[in-house]
Amino acid sequence: MHRHEPGHLLTQEMQALREHEPTSASLFTPDGIRGTYCNEITRPTLSRVAMAVARIFWEEANPDRMTRLPKFDLSPAPDLRLRRQRRAHGLDEAVEVEPLPPAYQPELVVGHDSRISSPELALGVANTLRLWGCRVYDTGCQSRPEFEFAVSQLQAVGGVYITGGVEPAERNGLDVVDGLGWDWTLRHDWERVESLLQHEVERPVRSAGHLTSESTRAAYLNSLQPLFKGLRPLRIAVGCVDPHQTRLLPKLLEAFPGELLVYPIRRHFGGRTDPPDALADDLHELLRSEELDAGMLMGSDGRACYLMDERGEVLLPEQALRVLQFGSFPEATTDHCGRYRLTPGRSTCDAIRTLARLLQSLSRSDCPMSWWLK
Secondary structure, three states: OOOOOOOOOOHHHHHHHHHOOOOOOOOEEOOEEEEEEOOOEOHHHHHHHHHHHHHHHHHHHOHHHHOOOOOOOOOOOOOOOOHHHHHHOOOOOOOOOOOOOOOOOOEEEEEEOOOOOHHHHHHHHHHHHHHOOOEEEEEEEOOHHHHHHHHHHOOOOEEEEEOOOOOOOOEEEEEEEEOOOOEOOHHHHHHHHHHHOOOOOOOOOOOOOOEEEOOOHHHHHHHHHHHHOOOOOOEEEEEEOOHHHHHHHHHHOOOOOOEEEEEEOOOOOOOOOOOOHHHHHHHHHHHHHHOOOEEEEEOOOOOOEEEEOOOOOEOOHHHHHHHHOOOOOOOEEEOOOOOEEEOOOOOEOOHHHHHHHHHHHHOOOOOOHHHHHO
């Protein structure tokens, strides 16, 4: 915590300190809401952001009703359902006005990552979304890919995920996705939230929504298991930051004919073209000493991943795409920051699914992984 009282400092000294005080960066970034916990990101801060998020989802779910609500700098449309209102506007009071349809509570999923500060922040966000007229499914602590799966599984219109992404542990924030799992963008979505927060955010409806706890862990596991069948006996090493993925991988590969070495990583990384040198060197030594077929580093967001061949060389994004698309596999795309989106069906960005695609590609040939990169 920081002290704000000046104490016995002189006025001139206080003025000089204020002039040289660094200005805080905006919480709105291309990756979502991000800031330092306690200094910039607090439970009231994210709860206020959740008010604007809930109002946007509510407006999209109830476009007819929002025309009857007051908006900033605009006059509200008159409620012509009442006879006296129709008389006041010079309309025929005998004309029957079509009643408004019942309000629809947008269904939103709320989850959080494994940071120490995330459960408290998620609780404040979930309660705010409920008070602002949303039906909230609390899925608890889960990886980002599992959260996106929950949004699809529960057929929600979107979701709010409390996370610091690939940033250090003292940072936190939140991401918002739509019903298809696509992130809100800075230009079209977060700028709209920022403009709403410049005023007092009003509740779109008086009645609060509902909050229920849901678990999609078993369904998520069942959706991944078929991807790890029909593989040849390979020896793979995987380093994970997310504890959920660290525990989930051995369960998925119980019937794997090869050998899987999973080890935890204690630092956050991802969102770059290459992994940190220290982590790459550690996996390089493991691949060479154990004579493994391939290796992978999974980033802290559960989506970013970095592939390494049997020589311990990190694959460039173009080389990784060549391996992931080997044979008749459908299209794979990358943001050149370690994240790969795979098809067919619903486009997904999941490091575990990327690992499954890698094993499937390696199982189609007896050639070493480095042979494909010549």
